[in-house]
Amino acid sequence: MPVPFRAVHQIARPTGLPTADLFAFVDGVLPALAEGEALVENAFLSVDPYMLGLMDDEEDGYPLHAPLEGRAVGRVVESRSAALPVGTAVIHREGWRTHAVVAPGQVRVLPELPGVPLSAHLSVLGGTGLSAYVGLTRIAGLKPGEDFFVSAAAGGVGTAAGQLARLLGARRVVGSAGSAAKTAFLTGELGFDAAFDYHAGPVAELLAEAAPTGIDVYLDNVGGEHLEAAIGAMRDYGRIAWCGAISQYGVATPAPAAPHNLFELVARSVRLEGFLVRHHLDAQQELYDLLAPQLRSGRVRAPETVLDGFDHIVEAFLGVLAGANTGKMLVRI
Amino acid sequence: MPVPFRAVHQIARPTGLPTADLFAFVDGVLPALAEGEALVENAFLSVDPYMLGLMDDEEDGYPLHAPLEGRAVGRVVESRSAALPVGTAVIHREGWRTHAVVAPGQVRVLPELPGVPLSAHLSVLGGTGLSAYVGLTRIAGLKPGEDFFVSAAAGGVGTAAGQLARLLGARRVVGSAGSAAKTAFLTGELGFDAAFDYHAGPVAELLAEAAPTGIDVYLDNVGGEHLEAAIGAMRDYGRIAWCGAISQYGVATPAPAAPHNLFELVARSVRLEGFLVRHHLDAQQELYDLLAPQLRSGRVRAPETVLDGFDHIVEAFLGVLAGANTGKMLVRI
Known part of the structure; x- marks a missing residue:
């Protein structure tokens, strides 16, 4: 038929x-x-x-x-x-x-x-969650007790990343998002320690308020001003996982400006690493094993x-x- | 007295x-x-x-x-x-x-x-050699068969890096330097496979000629146009070790312009990592062990x-x- x-x-x-x-x-x-x-x-x-x-x-x-x-x-x-x-x-x-x-x-x-x-x-169990998981583990190697920042935190990757960072033992979890309603959701519903609306001022200043002692790991999926602010906030030996979500630019999305403070990567021994989640599909089972019980219990939300x-x-x-x-x-x- | x-x-x-x-x-x-x-x-x-x-x-x-x-x-x-x-x-x-x-x-x-x-x-056994060694091993993790590029190749770090890369099994070793005499020294005396005078044209074009199939590892100690060219030439999973030689900028040496193609780090899963050799002084004995016999035999020069x-x-x-x-x-x- x-x-x-x-x-x-x-x-x-x-x-x-x-x-x-x-x-x-x-x-x-x-x-x-x-x-x-x-x-x-x-x-x-x-x-x-x-x-x-x-x-x-x-x-x-x-x-x-x-x-x-x-x-x-x-x-x-x-x-x-x-x-x-x-x-x-x-x-x-x-x-x-x-x-x-x-x-x-x-x-x-x-x-x-x-x-x-x-x-x-x-x-959270699909490509967006896997991007967050791979960025946090294989690329940035987040360790318990470290402080974490994610941009576009209210999006698919960001909501997964903030919750995963907590599961992996992050001390402080900070996110940026595009509205007050979103930042309220992050801190009120998803357990972020701090969140800011990036429209409210220069990102570097907002991040310095939200993470006054700096950050160890940043998951970037926007580049531009956020990347520059995160570089400025990085502690020694910090790691930035740069996510495949923005891997392709063209007419519709010109590449964001390069950060002016890039050389600070040297002074503070920071690593900036790009990745595409499609190269890490073998991590899928790990993600199921980690998240399925958490999703059932409601400790992690999707x-x-x-x-x-x-x-x-x-x-x-x-x-x-x-x-x-x-x-x-x-x-x- | x-x-x-x-x-x-x-x-x-x-x-x-x-x-x-x-x-x-x-x-x-x-x-x-x-x-x-x-x-x-x-x-x-x-x-x-x-x-x-x-x-x-x-x-x-x-x-x-x-x-x-x-x-x-x-x-x-x-x-x-x-x-x-x-x-x-x-x-x-x-x-x-x-x-x-x-x-x-x-x-x-x-x-x-x-x-x-x-x-x-x-x-070659001191800070410059150690910078090259740490950059190649701990930071970039050069593997046998990979292709290597170093800027300022005729300087202290560069001459050490080119020779060390060869010892570590690099397939093709390429350097840039500031004069034809220096590039002749690199290829004629130090065993570089190719070298170019960066005054001779856009670095990206010169690098593409010297390394037509791309590079896996770049040791950067100049930033700016060289870094941008190297990012453009990086193969998938390439690594850039950014060396402490230029870790501090100020009045006398303003930071070089950030590379416009930085987002290519994502598309090709490339890692850019800064380091300061003073954090890696525990590698000194490895360097002695590796280089002392080579210096005695003349296979490596200082x-x-x-x-x-x-x-x-x-x-x-x-x-x-x-x-x-x-x-x-x-x-x-």
């Missing part, structure tokens, strides 16, 4: 910040399953800032007139693959669409974690801003770029 | 690049040795670019009207200390002077390494530019700042 689906295509490259007219909704009918394939009905779709870098990249970015490649979780609803029986929960990158026909190599089967919602696999309905996906993406979300921005189908 | 000595004092702070009139030669007579002291006759004095940062630092830099604190090697010629018998070779930081009265805690006794000249303890006579020390210092040296700049007394 033919299954109708809806997808979103990118139909033009952005020349600045993206707008809704770069996207088109396309309806179609899925082909019948071939041997070895399965039909996945998507439950949640992820919209992420990194996608912007792929939107304006002619060479290595998204092809036009095809579904934007983004992460989704869903369940198998029809199957001709023994590896993907009906009911299996999977995560995949088949893009912005309601349904996808997949072979086993195109998906990762998700573990069933009782008491943990499927959407957490796109947030904050989400969820828009309901596939037709809101463009709105959700433009929203995450504008900082409209607290926690991970998701679309529920 | 009173011993006359000569010293150099800094008498004013620089307002730009330093000039000879900032220094004064001062003659005096050493006090008689107290119990536990020894008289050292200096044989070689080191002049180093990092000293410039201390010359213009009111707070943490050199006091005026005192001998500039620099490294020297010499031998004990008179002693009232059992720990420092006459004839002992020592290295110390008592500054720009012909003789020094020292207690055991003020000096480090040098091992007698047959076939290795005393001056090597100020170059290139030096030596000015003869204490009275040339200001000239030597101004010379090293202007790049007049090939290898370590020293003064022989």
Whole structure:
């Protein structure tokens, strides 16, 4: 029986910040399953800032007139693959669409974690949580008793990073965010020791107030003024993990200005290290082991801003770029 | 019997690049040795670019009207200390002077390494060699088969780094220097695979020619355009060790411009790490063990530019700042 689906295509490259007219909704009918394939009905779709870098990249970015490649979780609803029986929960990158026909190599089967919602696999257990975890452990090597700062702290990576830093033994956890409501959420709901609205003044001054004795580890996913402020606040032997979320720049997102105080890395023996989470997918099981019990007990939360309905996906993406979300921005189908 | 000595004092702070009139030669007579002291006759004095940062630092830099604190090697010629018998070779930081009265805690006794000249303890076995060694091993973690680039390659750190990288198994060793004579020395005498004169064009282009397939490790001691070029040439998982030689900036040496391509650290998972060699003095014995046999056999060389006579020390210092040296700049007394 033919299954109708809806997808979103990118139909033009952005020349600045993206707008809704770069996207088109396309309806179609899925082909019948071939041997070895399965039909996945998507439950949640992820919209992420990194996608912007792929939107304006002619060479290595998204092809036009095809579904934007983004992460989704869903369940198998029809199957001709023994590896993907009906009911299996999977995560995949088949893009912005309601349904996808997949072979086993195109998906990762998700573990069933009782008491943990499927959407957490796109947030604190997914790429954003893994970015935070890898940045804190493999890249920065946060040690118990150290002081931690994260920018964009109310976002997907930031909310995961602040809570993970606490689990890993951080002494003081400080975050910056884009509104007073967000900073109140960080300190009131997520256990941050301090948070500031970066619009309230020079970031260096706000950080000096929030972390008056300096910081040991900074997880950066914005660069620019935040990176410069963090370098200025670093203690001897500090580490900065620079996250893949902003790894690709182009027309739509010019690279932020380089920090003027970069040479302080030498004077205080500081390490600045870039990383892409896709090189560290082998850490996924560690993250499950660490977080599943914490999520069940409620000690760690998976904050989400969820828009309901596939037709809101463009709105959700433009929203995450504008900082409209607290926690991970998701679309529920 | 009173011993006359000569010293150099800094008498004013620089307002730009330093000039000879900032220094004064001062003659005096050493006090008689107290119990536990020894008289050292200096044989070689080191002049180093990092000293410039201390010359213009009111707070943490050199006091005026005192001998500039620099490294020297010499031998004990008179002693009232059992720990420092006459004839002992020592290295110390008592500054720009012909003789020094020292207690055991003020000096480090040098091992007698047959076939290795005393001056090597100020170059490849001293702080410059140790900077290169620590940068290559502890900071950058150079692995056999990797490609290496060093700036200021004809200087003290650079000549040590290029040779050490080869010993540690580097595949291709590339250096930049300030003249055709220096680059010829690097490739002709020190075994560099390629070297370029950075005055000959944009550093990024010159580096791309010298290392057409990119580099894995860069030892930086200049920053600015070189750092930007190296970031552009870095392979995935590359490491940049940023050396303490330029750790202090001030009036005389403003910080170089930050690299515009810094965010490429993320895209290619590159690490940029500053360090100060004084935090790694425990690596000294490793360096002796590694290099002493190589120096004896001549497989590793300790290139030096030596000015003869204490009275040339200001000239030597101004010379090293202007790049007049090939290898370590020293003064022989």
